[in-house]
Amino acid sequence: MSDSSHPPRTDISLSRVFWRVYRRDLTLAMRSVGQWLNTLFFFVIVVSLFPLGIGPGPQTLATIAPGIIWVSALLSMMLSLDSLFAHDFNDGTLEQLVISGQPLSVIVIAKVLAHWSTGGLPLVLLSPLLALVMQMPSSAYGVLVISLAIGTLSLSFIGAIGAALIVSVNQGGVLLSLLVLPLTVPVLIFGSGAVSSSSMGLPISTQISVLAAVLALAVSLAPLAIAAALRVGVSVGR
Amino acid sequence: MDSVAVFFHMGGYAFFVWTSYALTAVLLMGIVLWSSFQFRKSQQQSFKRALQHQARRQK
Amino acid sequence: MSESVELLLEAKGITIWRGDNLLMDELDVQLHAGDVLQIQGTNGCGKTTLLRALIGLAEFDEGEVFWCGQPFARARDGLYAELLYLGHKPGISPGLTPLENIKTLCPELPDDCRADVVQVLDELGISDRIDLPSAALSAGQKRRINLSRLQLQQARLWVLDEPLTSLDAQGSAWVREQITKHASQGGAVVFTTHQPLSFDDISVSTIELGGAE
Amino acid sequence: MYRVAGILSPLLAGACVLSLLIGLYLGLVVAPADYEQGDSYRIIFIHVPAAWMSMFVYMVMAISSAVFLIWRLKIADVVAVASAPIGAAFTAVALLTGSFWGKPMWGTWWIWDARLTSELVLLFLYLGYIALRGAMETQQGAARAAAILAVVGVVNIPIIHFSVEWWNTLHQPASITKFDKPSMHISMLRPLLIMVFAFQTLYFFNLMVRVRTLILEREARSSWVAALAGERTNG
Numbered sequence A: 001m002s003d004s005s006h007p008p009r010t011d012i013s014l015s016r017v018f019w020r021v022y023r024r025d026l027t028l029a030m031r032s033v034g035q036w037l038n039t040l041f042f043f044v045i046v047v048s049l050f051p052l053g054i055g056p057g058p059q060t061l062a063t064i065a066p067g068i069i070w071v072s073a074l075l076s077m078m079l080s081l082d083s084l085f086a087h088d089f090n091d092g093t094l095e096q097l098v099i100s101g102q103p104l105s106v107i108v109i110a111k112v113l114a115h116w117s118t119g120g121l122p123l124v125l126l127s128p129l130l131a132l133v134m135q136m137p138s139s140a141y142g143v144l145v146i147s148l149a150i151g152t153l154s155l156s157f158i159g160a161i162g163a164a165l166i167v168s169v170n171q172g173g174v175l176l177s178l179l180v181l182p183l184t185v186p187v188l189i190f191g192s193g194a195v196s197s198s199s200m201g202l203p204i205s206t207q208i209s210v211l212a213a214v215l216a217l218a219v220s221l222a223p224l225a226i227a228a229a230l231r232v233g234v235s236v237g238r
Numbered sequence B: 001m002d003s004v005a006v007f008f009h010m011g012g013y014a015f016f017v018w019t020s021y022a023l024t025a026v027l028l029m030g031i032v033l034w035s036s037f038q039f040r041k042s043q044q045q046s047f048k049r050a051l052q053h054q055a056r057r058q059k
Numbered sequence C: 001m002s003e004s005v006e007l008l009l010e011a012k013g014i015t016i017w018r019g020d021n022l023l024m025d026e027l028d029v030q031l032h033a034g035d036v037l038q039i040q041g042t043n044g045c046g047k048t049t050l051l052r053a054l055i056g057l058a059e060f061d062e063g064e065v066f067w068c069g070q071p072f073a074r075a076r077d078g079l080y081a082e083l084l085y086l087g088h089k090p091g092i093s094p095g096l097t098p099l100e101n102i103k104t105l106c107p108e109l110p111d112d113c114r115a116d117v118v119q120v121l122d123e124l125g126i127s128d129r130i131d132l133p134s135a136a137l138s139a140g141q142k143r144r145i146n147l148s149r150l151q152l153q154q155a156r157l158w159v160l161d162e163p164l165t166s167l168d169a170q171g172s173a174w175v176r177e178q179i180t181k182h183a184s185q186g187g188a189v190v191f192t193t194h195q196p197l198s199f200d201d202i203s204v205s206t207i208e209l210g211g212a213e
Numbered sequence D: 001m002y003r004v005a006g007i008l009s010p011l012l013a014g015a016c017v018l019s020l021l022i023g024l025y026l027g028l029v030v031a032p033a034d035y036e037q038g039d040s041y042r043i044i045f046i047h048v049p050a051a052w053m054s055m056f057v058y059m060v061m062a063i064s065s066a067v068f069l070i071w072r073l074k075i076a077d078v079v080a081v082a083s084a085p086i087g088a089a090f091t092a093v094a095l096l097t098g099s100f101w102g103k104p105m106w107g108t109w110w111i112w113d114a115r116l117t118s119e120l121v122l123l124f125l126y127l128g129y130i131a132l133r134g135a136m137e138t139q140q141g142a143a144r145a146a147a148i149l150a151v152v153g154v155v156n157i158p159i160i161h162f163s164v165e166w167w168n169t170l171h172q173p174a175s176i177t178k179f180d181k182p183s184m185h186i187s188m189l190r191p192l193l194i195m196v197f198a199f200q201t202l203y204f205f206n207l208m209v210r211v212r213t214l215i216l217e218r219e220a221r222s223s224w225v226a227a228l229a230g231e232r233t234n235g
Helices: A014-031 A033-054 A058-081 A083-091 A093-098 A104-119 A121-133 A138-165 A173-199 A205-236 B002-012 B014-058 C047-054 C072-081 C098-105 C114-123 C139-147 C169-184 D002-030 D039-071 D074-106 D114-135 D139-171 D186-218 D223-234
Strands: C007-018 C021-032 C036-040 C062-067 C083-086 C157-161 C188-193 C204-208
Touching: A014 A033, A014 A104, A014 C098, A033 A058, A033 A104, A033 A121, A058 A083, A058 A104, A058 A121, A058 A138, A058 A173, A083 A093, A083 A104, A083 A138, A083 A205, A093 A104, A093 A205, A093 C098, A104 A121, A104 A138, A104 A205, A121 A138, A138 A173, A138 A205, A138 D139, A173 A205, A173 D114, A173 D139, A205 D139, B002 B014, B014 D039, B014 D074, B014 D186, B014 D223, C007 C047, C007 C188, C021 C047, C021 C062, C021 C188, C036 C047, C047 C157, C047 C188, C062 C072, C072 C083, C098 C114, C098 C139, C139 C169, C169 C188, D002 D039, D002 D186, D039 D074, D039 D114, D039 D139, D039 D186, D074 D114, D074 D139, D074 D186, D114 D139
Parallel strands: C036 C188, C036 C204, C083 C157, C157 C188
Antiparallel strands: C007 C021, C007 C062
């Protein structure tokens, strides 16, 4: 059908598409270091507010620590999700990616992983420090890091659906949280559940396996919804 | 006669039962009335727009 | 090439409303290989909306778009694999250098495509800025970087939104030359413009959109 | 479709009023008091139907949204949009009656029972749908975006319900879910089913009214609306 002088862009390997978008987003994030450092500071500040609010009693802190750390991680990710697609939408890159002819879900997965690498992973790496601050028993640190790692990754995917839906809405930030937070309830329940059970020495296999199941579901279904939402957002935006 | 009083008494839970029924009625009737009110209002508006549009189309 | 020129992009009965006024009513568009089509009209008459509607980047109330005879819903990826769209928004992210931006916008370019990019940017006179962050670029320079894709990419269908605005004589000449070359090689071009353009050795068909009432 | 809705709505309205009267009469007057909860259990006749309807309406929304996304049927989107506020109203009713029922039984207005918590999350899903709808100005875009949200939401409902149930048993291992229907004597079950039917007819009646409104608004430019307008004004 197409003559030789204009070959269609169909033979480009998926890994190249993936890595090019992933490296691009990562360099962008590295160049504006403030962006993801703010998320980190927000996470630390929110967690340290609770002892001030509730009182320094180690016993009370230890019992509420898993929930506090998890809810703060969730809110910090909501903060950084708002700009996941917004900048690319405003300067036109997003519509170019949508009509690039390359599979949109691969591009979307690359963008979500890039967002997680700067918006989620730092939180996971810092969480033991906050667990220490919150007087959590050291036996639970390992489970905290694992559950947060799995959990924040699925939050990135679920949150990206909301970010894609509001891409053409100005000041969509608040709306993003309203759309996404109900969907994060299972991750929150099993994530903090795993940590609190392990700090009490109880078995955590059910919680972790459910977290992993939710992650598998999110990784496989969310990109489809995100791609569809981006196609809508691009065709609506001024 | 007193059976009516007994009925309203609801075995001591009168307040809870009747308020919840009242609230339900308010909410459900509210949504129904609001919808029909909206229907009336938008009907005139759409008819006006339709006639206006028709007039402009024939021009 | 077959005797009858291959029909690439076709739109039938496109009707678009903006609020209560009708931008276009039952508009038909046909673009064959080698065609150059300009959509001419005043500001706000919906020419950008029509342009974007042809490639699924804008909603329309009635009508249907076909690519190589297939309805848009099925032929979308095929169309996008052969499409080059330059819109109002340049697609240049300020945090990246022009080279990085071009590599994002052209997935088919290999990672080591620096030499070709420099050569094309040289023709447009902005090769010196290739490694500086794009935030410092003026609107005109951003447009030139975007226009460099005309030569860097091999897309059969070009959809250009006012390609010649804010370009000096040398830039305009370069763009006209690209369009002429592209059409002669069997590619198709559709673009919007304020005032009608004429090209010396290729025929240009025109769709005129009435001003918004 | 506009005409069909026009014919259906009075019928549905009549059926709804009739079944409401019968249901209320049977539920409040005929049905015996519950041996354990006394008369306060009579709230069940509106709590359970409302909770059931809140789920039912979201299912209708999700299915019509999926149909709209796949086959681009404009009427499917109209049904989804029209159903959202009604579903939200049912959820609010379920939450209110739930807490009013809880007060005499457990002494507090709000208890983190599995059923009520899922109902609360469902309310947030409704509000999210309506808010997204409102926030997007152009009409087609809002329709498809909200439809995607509804489908994503319905995939999450069983997961949320499962995790809330698990969470509930974790923190209150002893008690059964408080809202399990008490062993229903036939005289209690009949009014409950009639009330469910009454709520169904109420929903469909309200849906027809809202669907007609939306059809008129969206088709205002087409000729048949003008014809209708002509009839109505000089008729």
